[in-house]
Amino acid sequence: MGKRSEKTIVDIAEELQLSVSTVSRALNDHPNISAATKEKVRKMARKLGYRPNALAAGLRNNKSKTIGLIIPRISMFFPAAISTVIQNKLQEHGYHLIICQSNDSYEQEVALVNTLYSARVDGLAVSTTLFTTDFSHFDIFKNHHIPLVFFDRVPLEHNMKVIKGDDFRGGFTATEHLILKGCKDIVHISGPLTCSLYIERVAGYKSALQQYKLPFKKSRIFYQELSRENALRACEQIFARPPYPDGVFAANDTTAITIMEYCRQLNLRVPEDIKIVGYSNDPRSQIITPSITSVDQYPEMMGERVVAALTELLHTPPAAQHRYSQEIIPIQLIERASSAGEEVVKARPVKKQKKTK
Template identity: 75%
Template sequence: MAIRTEKTIVDIADELGLSVSTVSRALNDHPNISLKTKERVKKMARKLGYRPNAMAAGLRNNKSKTIGLIVPRISMFYPAAISTIIQNKLQEYGYNLIICQSNDSLEQEIALVNTLYSARVDGLAVSATLYTSDFSHFDIFKQQNIPLVFFDRVPPKEYNVKVIKGDDFLGGSLATEHLIDKGCKDIVHISGPLTCNLYKERLAGYKDALQKNKLPYKKPRVFFHELTKENAWQTAEKIFSQKPYPDGVFATNDTTALTILEYCRKNGIQVPQQCKIVGYSNDPRTEIVTPSITSVDQYPSTMGERIVAALMDLIQAKHPAAYRHSQEIVPITLVERESTAGPGRKKK
């Protein structure tokens, strides 16, 4: 079996009778090299199967032209949509993207942070796990002046870093207020673990809307767990195990909202006549099911664009190490669909 030998610019120079420095400048489109020479060099590079060593180049100029991204699960609509936008926008700046998923494991997140640091990424964007409360494993990026941006699931203000997040309090309030406006008085809230900022704020919005409308907060009507289909089904069984059934459900992700709808359909509970449902994230599936599901749109395109803009600002800054708490809020809107249809209450 033949041993594969990697070709270098020295081999190209030998084939063409040129200096190594001329070949290097030609491959990098240096203005002092003629178009004819550039074409000769690039043609020979293709013939020999030459591959530029981006890692070596990065070591020379201290730039890898690569950004790291850590998300909880790439299979979820919202982080997947954001990842696509980030990659597309970074390409406009000449950067590549390494996408990693923590699977909501703190141990995996810590390992990924170390891996991306070792890979010499020029910046890091992170949506933390559900259970990340100590963010000290990210300190290495701050200490080495490497741009660091958190989005969606973010650290507390005490951890001085750039934060970009949705208006989750408003989202929780709008979702609950909408159900109340549609006549609901007994509203279930299905939330993720309160170790995560998202669910704390959406719960606070839910409570605020109840209070403003003089409706009681009922602990037995609030559920906390990872928002998987399996967990949502088990919660649905508890919710509808005995009457009176709730007349509204505010689920803090769309997987849960879709699961509640499926449970109702299989058990003869009419949506929206008997129970109205609101989800969160505006997953495309909410628009194509029957009945379609009202949801909170988080605008992943805007989020992705702002993340890239923040990273580029930090990369270009003369003193990126001046870490301080800085927060941007991405607006949200409620998208009303069939799952909350009805005349609603009369406005006073």
């Protein structure tokens, strides 16, 4: 079969005996073209199977009306929830969204950045991989004054537009909650410390222990990709022999759920024998039994703020843009059955985190 011949506005003009400029204006809903002519042109366009060439139009006006989005994994609750909000909000502003996932591969992230630049997106929003420490591949957007916003997983050096969760407070609040419920031997399962999220959550965990005068034990903290398989391997070490911990703070809800299932196999009662707190407020944490206490990161708010930042940059001349800023989205502990019980320790005020140089 031969290659399908694409119909153009020239074909529509010939069929209707109209000028190419009239057809173009009709298709673009120009006010100087009558409603009858517009309808006639659109009807012929449908008949011929005409498809507007958005790329060509973008090349003419230097605008693609498209935004690129890079997230670690679409299967994860938090980035998936944010992606939905970003897409819906961008549509309200007349923009389309290209969603890409890096699969937590630095090499894939670099390739996606170059692909989206070549696709002439008008802006880019990124939640980086767990292992991104060199951000030079984003310079192509910065150097060409193309709006660039980092969110959730962000560069440690905030010399660009950043929207992030209050991860230090999240780590502190989760740990403090377990302490207030009487836990004195708390395990923390963290992500790798190449990622901004986990650096700050670990700092919050350590700060809570220090503030309540509990010892920090290296044997009670794990740094790993937060998958079910890795959670099971951590459980094998944590519960290899008594004494078992009386509290676990997991840096995501997948890990928290896995730990609870493992405890059930050992006939450890949750929350009577061990209390568990997760992170992200994944919907699964509400429906499992017992339900899991978790830290809500407000993905809707973060998604809305990402779009607000992008649209502000898109409508501000490069010379007037304030590209380098940081916005912190609050967190909230959602208490459920996995950490239930009367508080046996009095809460203390949170000490401010020292800024990391």
